[in-house]
Amino acid sequence: MGLRAWVAERVPVSGEKLRELTNEPVPYHMKRWWFCLGGTPAYLFVVQVITGVLLAFYYQPSSKTAYQSVQHITEDVAFGWYLRGMHRWAATFMVASIILHQMRIFFTGAYRKPREINWIIGMFLLISTLMLGFTGYSLVYEQLSYWGATVAANVMDSVPLVGGFFKNMLLGGAAYNSDTLSRFFVLHTAILPIALVLLLILHISIIRIQGVTEYKFKDEPEGRARTFNFFPDHLYTELIVGLILMILLSALATIYPATMGPKADPLTTPEVIKPEWFFYVVFRWLKLFSGTFAILSSGLIVFVMFAWPFIDAAVRKRRPASEFSVWVGIVAVLAIIGLTLWEAVVAH
Numbered sequence: 204m205g206l207r208a209w210v211a212e213r214v215p216v217s218g219e220k221l222r223e224l225t226n227e228p229v230p231y232h233m234k235r236w237w238f239c240l241g242g243t244p245a246y247l248f249v250v251q252v253i254t255g256v257l258l259a260f261y262y263q264p265s266s267k268t269a270y271q272s273v274q275h276i277t278e279d280v281a282f283g284w285y286l287r288g289m290h291r292w293a294a295t296f297m298v299a300s301i302i303l304h305q306m307r308i309f310f311t312g313a314y315r316k317p318r319e320i321n322w323i324i325g326m327f328l329l330i331s332t333l334m335l336g337f338t339g340y341s342l343v344y345e346q347l348s349y350w351g352a353t354v355a356a357n358v359m360d361s362v363p364l365v366g367g368f369f370k371n372m373l374l375g376g377a378a379y380n381s382d383t384l385s386r387f388f389v390l391h392t393a394i395l396p397i398a399l400v401l402l403l404i405l406h407i408s409i410i411r412i413q414g415v416t417e418y419k420f421k422d423e424p425e426g427r428a429r430t431f432n433f434f435p436d437h438l439y440t441e442l443i444v445g446l447i448l449m450i451l452l453s454a455l456a457t458i459y460p461a462t463m464g465p466k467a468d469p470l471t472t473p474e475v476i477k478p479e480w481f482f483y484v485v486f487r488w489l490k491l492f493s494g495t496f497a498i499l500s501s502g503l504i505v506f507v508m509f510a511w512p513f514i515d516a517a518v519r520k521r522r523p524a525s526e527f528s529v530w531v532g533i534v535a536v537l538a539i540i541g542l543t544l545w546e547a548v549v550a551h
Contacts, residue, residue: 228430229437230417238418239440240304244332246445247297248399250452251335254290255392258283262342264388266381269344270466277463288456294336296448298481301332309511309532313416319512321409324402326509331399333481338391340479344384349467351478352387353379358489361498379469483546484539490546 233239261280263272276283305325308314314322341352356379360370375382478486489497507514515528 229433230415230430233415233437233440238307239437239444240300240307242441243300243444243448244297244304244328245403246441246448247293247300248403250293250449251290251297252396254286254293257286258290259392262388264342264385266344266384266467269342269384270463273343274463277461284460285453285456288460289452290339291461292452292455292459294339295480296452298332298336301329302481305329306532306536310529311416311418312515312528313418314512314515316512316516318409318413318416321406321413322512323509324406324409328399328402328406331395331402335391335395335399336479336481338387338395341387342384342391343464344467345464346467346471346473347464347477349379349469350473350476352383354476355478358498361494362502363499366498477546480543480547484542487542487546 258276261272261276261283263269273287276287278284308322308325337352337355341348356370356374359373360366362369371377373383373386374380375386477483485501488501491497492500511528518525518527
């Protein structure tokens, strides 16, 4: 009995049935690569997992050893500098690609009925990714990462009712202590990745059940087929995007490698404290307004983002042709870009 017959007897799934299962029709607009950004964070997450596992072999999550272990990875371990650079740049691109994907979904209205639940799942994916970036940045135990985590915990403490509880859960006490880094490490390497994988499975499952939202371009000729096969056409597009990403990440990791800043000093507050770029907008917002208003308004903005499909539905019910959501999106994007650039160029 040949190997193929042996497998077929135990796994009675024919090649034809397997092709039918995986080769679902894909809307024609997905031939344009900027509509395929949903797969890009998944590629980058795989890069993060692989490089993260290799880095974890050498990393020691303790305030006494963390900085030295990262320095050892960067300077002594074979290709450690490259793996660390890949991990860092993949994190940056992952956050950027999820934000761009969320923007694409928003401006094309792909969050509308019956896809409200998947928008909410996408928001949880965004928050989980941002938390991965925050905890990963904090693990280096540099001066800026230490004080950035301290400021973030103090901001969290300002949240009414639940802030103190979550601060204690994050830090393992009322202030940064010897247990904090191990908590960040568990969050970064176990809890958040598992949450991200579960959310991705749920997100993709709903897409498979509902199908991808179709979008027709104005310059698209009439009579053209509205769909094409996932295999091989769309798969080739995803493979090309993945190959370009790997080349770009390798180039950036080589040309702009991850460096080491000063070691964390709990007794010396740096003159300038800045988080990673994807938190610039929040950091600038907190500087612009008083503590309570800044916290409450930030929470309101996040709530509105989660609830937007239902807010938009209420507006469109009263004014079906309204472009209200588009204008809100434009103002929000301009505000995010403006606040981010402002924080990037201002020293204090």
